[in-house]
Amino acid sequence: MRGKSSKKALREAGQGFLFMSPALVVLLLFIIGPILFVVFLSFHKVQLLGNVSFDFVAFDNFKRLLDDTRAKIALWNTFKYVIIVVPCQTLLALILAATLNAGLKGQTFFRIVYFLPTLTSSAVLTLIFMWMYNKEGLINKLLDFLGLPTYNFLGDPGIALNAIMAMNIWSTAPFFMVIYLAALQDIPDSLYEAAELDGANALQKFWLITVPQLRPVTSFVVIMGLIGTFQLFDQSYIFSAGSGGPDNSTLTVVLLVYQYAFKTLGTMGYAAALAFLLAIVILTATLIQRKFSKEESLY
Amino acid sequence: MKKKMGIGKLLLYTILVLYALTTIIPFLWALSSSFKSLQEIVSGGINFIPKNFTLGNYKTIFIEEELFPRWMFNSLFIAVSVTLLNLLFNSMAGYALARLNFPGKKALFIGILGVLMIPAQVTMIPNYLILKELGWLNSYQGMIVPAMINATYIFMMRQFFVNFPKELEEAAELDGLGKFGTFFRIVMPLAKPALAAQAIFIFMGSWNDFMRPLIVMTDAEMFTLPLGLNTFKGQFVSYWNYIMAASMVFTLPVLVIYAFFNRYFIKGVSFTGGK
Numbered sequence: 001m002r003g004k005s006s007k008k009a010l011r012e013a014g015q016g017f018l019f020m021s022p023a024l025v026v027l028l029l030f031i032i033g034p035i036l037f038v039v040f041l042s043f044h045k046v047q048l049l050g051n052v053s054f055d056f057v058a059f060d061n062f063k064r065l066l067d068d069t070r071a072k073i074a075l076w077n078t079f080k081y082v083i084i085v086v087p088c089q090t091l092l093a094l095i096l097a098a099t100l101n102a103g104l105k106g107q108t109f110f111r112i113v114y115f116l117p118t119l120t121s122s123a124v125l126t127l128i129f130m131w132m133y134n135k136e137g138l139i140n141k142l143l144d145f146l147g148l149p150t151y152n153f154l155g156d157p158g159i160a161l162n163a164i165m166a167m168n169i170w171s172t173a174p175f176f177m178v179i180y181l182a183a184l185q186d187i188p189d190s191l192y193e194a195a196e197l198d199g200a201n202a203l204q205k206f207w208l209i210t211v212p213q214l215r216p217v218t219s220f221v222v223i224m225g226l227i228g229t230f231q232l233f234d235q236s237y238i239f240s241a242g243s244g245g246p247d248n249s250t251l252t253v254v255l256l257v258y259q260y261a262f263k264t265l266g267t268m269g270y271a272a273a274l275a276f277l278l279a280i281v282i283l284t285a286t287l288i289q290r291k292f293s294k295e296e297s298l299y
Numbered sequence: 300m301k302k303k304m305g306i307g308k309l310l311l312y313t314i315l316v317l318y319a320l321t322t323i324i325p326f327l328w329a330l331s332s333s334f335k336s337l338q339e340i341v342s343g344g345i346n347f348i349p350k351n352f353t354l355g356n357y358k359t360i361f362i363e364e365e366l367f368p369r370w371m372f373n374s375l376f377i378a379v380s381v382t383l384l385n386l387l388f389n390s391m392a393g394y395a396l397a398r399l400n401f402p403g404k405k406a407l408f409i410g411i412l413g414v415l416m417i418p419a420q421v422t423m424i425p426n427y428l429i430l431k432e433l434g435w436l437n438s439y440q441g442m443i444v445p446a447m448i449n450a451t452y453i454f455m456m457r458q459f460f461v462n463f464p465k466e467l468e469e470a471a472e473l474d475g476l477g478k479f480g481t482f483f484r485i486v487m488p489l490a491k492p493a494l495a496a497q498a499i500f501i502f503m504g505s506w507n508d509f510m511r512p513l514i515v516m517t518d519a520e521m522f523t524l525p526l527g528l529n530t531f532k533g534q535f536v537s538y539w540n541y542i543m544a545a546s547m548v549f550t551l552p553v554l555v556i557y558a559f560f561n562r563y564f565i566k567g568v569s570f571t572g573g574k
């Protein structure tokens with residue numbers, strides 16, 4: 001009896017590994033391996049000409065970071081971007097979801113329309129917005145028509161990053177809106193009914209019931225938002241044709257990593273060090289956010 | 300009381316309609332520009348209906364840029380392969396984590412959860428070196444193999460299978476089906492809703508991806524559409540009528556899929572939302 005059951009367990013273990021094997025191979029070769037490799041690379045100088053060669057340089061790559069003004073600019077731009085975009089997109093998503101959930105007619109239609117930007121590729125969206133942001137483009141024409149000042153969105157270093165922020169808040173909020181919508185439907189009606197009996201108005205119900213009830217989801221949305229915004233790349237790249245201009249104003253950390261790794265010679269190890277630091281920043285931000293919202297953990 | 304409700308409703312509708320316009324205007328503007336002549340584009344009017352409606356831009360992009368069909372094929376081939384492989388492998392892994400007992404299962408599960416937090420940019424440089432070593436740069440497998448599993452969806456499939464009624468599988472086992480038979484004949488067909496949501500998101504992720512092909516594909520022949528579009532923009536800097544036409548060609552397939560499957564999109568997002 002015993003032998004039979006252990007044989008069965010052995011077979012099941014074999015089958016388990018067989019089912020897992022494609023995932024395991026990719027995980028090891030293209031995720032776990034590269035994570036270890038990036039740590040290795042960040043302590044080396046990498047030469048790509050002919051045969052790839054690695055020279056150990058200890059902490060040189062990290063020291064170099066301290067006098068790299070472009071790295072500081074990239075870090076500052078990314079930071080600014082995260083700090084502004086994450087709260088804005090979260091708030092917008094919440095407002096849209098609450099409005100959609102108010103039980104009006106045509107909810108499905110609006111939901112389908114709102115979701116459009118989420119479907120569209122970053123490349124296409126960026127091109128559409130560059131066309132609208134043009135000096136003589138739709139947005140400036142509209143501003144002019146309303147008697148407001150017009151801007152050189154693409155060429156003015158003081159404006160370019162803001163233009164990307166506006167575009168991305170617009171394009172990511174609907175995704176989070178759908179997450180909020182699903183959560184809104186789970187809030188028990190009895191809570192609202194009780195509040196109504198107590199004489200609460202719509203705004204009070206929103207602040208005192210909806211917002212607190214959604215806290216676990218909000219923390220999920222903020223974490224996803226943080227991870228996404230720290231990785232800003234496509235839009236900056238297309239906006240500036242890969243340079244991060246005008247005057248480094250759209251340079252982000254990931255774009256800088258890309259430039260050092262693939263566009264300048266001999267700086268791949270330095271790029272790996274930057275990428276490694278970025279990962280640590282993202283992980284730290286995620287953990288801090290999780291700690292703050294621990295009591296109402298969703299996981 | 301009744302009148303107050305009316306005002307509230309009006310306000311809500313105003314918000315909804317204004318935001319719908321904000322969402323849709325960029326798309327309409329792009330679509331309208333793609334049917335305008337260069338002259339009309341340059342003259343800078345803000346009319347949404349083209350004065351001289353033309354299909355010329357669509358013709359021109361296919362003639363001027365001979366690689367355009369090739370880029371479409373590349374994008375489609377890669378996205379379809381990545382989607383099919385993901386459906387199979389993520390489900391297999393999710394099923395094993397939910398149902399089968401094997402040593403190291405728990406550690407693996409935690410490992411996969413950990414991988415969810417690692418941003419792709421961290422692995423981008425080593426992956427480039429690994430693909431270079433394998434000779435897979437500028438190849439389809441270089442784009443497909445590293446992307447053929449996805450930790451998020453392995454996790455999602457595991458959650459799905461954990462809640463899956465066990466009785467069906469037990470019945471299948473009594474009927475003499477092995478684990479593989481049970482999985483492919485009983486479990487997978489019943490997992491369709493979860494698979495559909497997953498398929499759409501993986502397809503779109505691959506179809507819209509910009510950074511990975513930018514690194515892996517350097518021959519213009521091997522470009523995917525987003526890369527092609529970016530080069531195209533470089534060549535036709537102020538020909539916004541062409542650029543918008545190319546953008547619309549690229550967006551259309553996704554919109555068609557969305558029109559048919561939009562309920563799965565919503566379901567999929569809620570799934571990712573940890574539901």
